[in-house]
Amino acid sequence: MSARQHTPETPRRRWREAFRRVQPYLFVSPFFVLFAVFGLFPMVFSIGLSLHRWDPAAGLAQMQWVGLDNFRYALLDDDWFSQSLRNTLWIALVSGLPQHLVALPLAWWLHTRLRRLRNLVLGLYFLPFITSTVALSLVFTSMFSKDFGIVNAALGHVLGLAPIDWNQPEYTKIMISLVVFWRYVGWNTVLYLSAMQTVPRDLLEAAALDGARPWQQFIHVVLPLLKPMAYFAVTLTLIGNLQLFEEPFILTGGTGGIDQGGRTAAMHMYRVAFTEGDFGTASAIAWLLFAVMALATWGNNRLLGERKGSA
Numbered sequence: 671m672s673a674r675q676h677t678p679e680t681p682r683r684r685w686r687e688a689f690r691r692v693q694p695y696l697f698v699s700p701f702f703v704l705f706a707v708f709g710l711f712p713m714v715f716s717i718g719l720s721l722h723r724w725d726p727a728a729g730l731a732q733m734q735w736v737g738l739d740n741f742r743y744a745l746l747d748d749d750w751f752s753q754s755l756r757n758t759l760w761i762a763l764v765s766g767l768p769q770h771l772v773a774l775p776l777a778w779w780l781h782t783r784l785r786r787l788r789n790l791v792l793g794l795y796f797l798p799f800i801t802s803t804v805a806l807s808l809v810f811t812s813m814f815s816k817d818f819g820i821v822n823a824a825l826g827h828v829l830g831l832a833p834i835d836w837n838q839p840e841y842t843k844i845m846i847s848l849v850v851f852w853r854y855v856g857w858n859t860v861l862y863l864s865a866m867q868t869v870p871r872d873l874l875e876a877a878a879l880d881g882a883r884p885w886q887q888f889i890h891v892v893l894p895l896l897k898p899m900a901y902f903a904v905t906l907t908l909i910g911n912l913q914l915f916e917e918p919f920i921l922t923g924g925t926g927g928i929d930q931g932g933r934t935a936a937m938h939m940y941r942v943a944f945t946e947g948d949f950g951t952a953s954a955i956a957w958l959l960f961a962v963m964a965l966a967t968w969g970n971n972r973l974l975g976e977r978k979g980s981a
Contacts, residue, residue: 720953727947740954751955753930754938755962757843761918761934762911765847765854769907770900773858778888780859781866792863795856803853807920810849814921837922839931846918846932850911858903865899866892901974908966912959915940935959 720740722733744751776795780788798806813820814836825831836845869892877887915936918926926933933941935955943952 716953716956719950720957721950723948723950725947726949736950740951741958744951744954744958748951750930750933751935751938754926754933754935755959757930757932758912758914758934758936760843761847761850761914762908764843765850766904766907766911768851769855769858770904773855773862773903774893774896775888776855777859777862777866778892780863782884792856792860795859797856798853799857801853803916804920806853807849807917810845811921814845837928839927839929842922842927842932846914846921849917849921850914853917854907854910858907861899861903862896865896869895897974901970904970904974905967908970909963912963912966935962 719733721735721737723736723740724730724733780792784791812818814822816822816833816835816837819836821836822831822833826833834841836842873891874887877891882890913936914934918932918934919937919940922932926937936959939952939955939959942948942955
């Protein structure tokens, strides 16, 4: 009689047990579905596309296998790609290195000198990072105007320089680098300040008792402890600067400037894909740019990364 009473409940219990085992996967499945659709699939499709010649208007059936011809063309025959890559590396170096040379001492000054107003000043420095890139670029476009820009007015008033035409190739990259530096130096300052706040105060007090001045504490105590954060911050700067698009695109009106002095690799990839309609070569350029980022990140890892077995 007892067995007959429990028989109808067995399938329900089995279903509940099966649902209990599957339930965690159901909760995390939205992430995997979105990642597969918007992350993994475009990446795999881009790899295949880089090995084909394809006109999007003709449909997928018209894709033609060309092997490594797209990569060969981008590396050997596309002069605009080589110039855009040189422009990108120049801007990445000129705008990236000063960011950290300024952000490190600035974060130390905020950490040691400002107490009550630290958050307010830090918020002002961080404001450009969260402001719309389009709005910033439009403001700086007017600031760098040859005849009416405040930059030329300041240079003429302070240094007595003649108005500079910032649209000329020799000045376009400088203009873009200044905008990128101004926008991201606050972000790096926040990163370094957060790391400095984790430095044990006992170490600084011991250094002060030994007669170390604040700048000596910064160089000999704080900087070695900031190495992991420096590795992280420089990696973000490398990746971000090597794929610059919005700032140079808006500052040059989407053209790259005179003689393409401001065209970056990301801008060239965009033009090849959506203006020339050559999605195969654009995909090859994307993966070549990824290789440059990987190489730069590897070099940064060799320079600032943790060493196994190091004390």
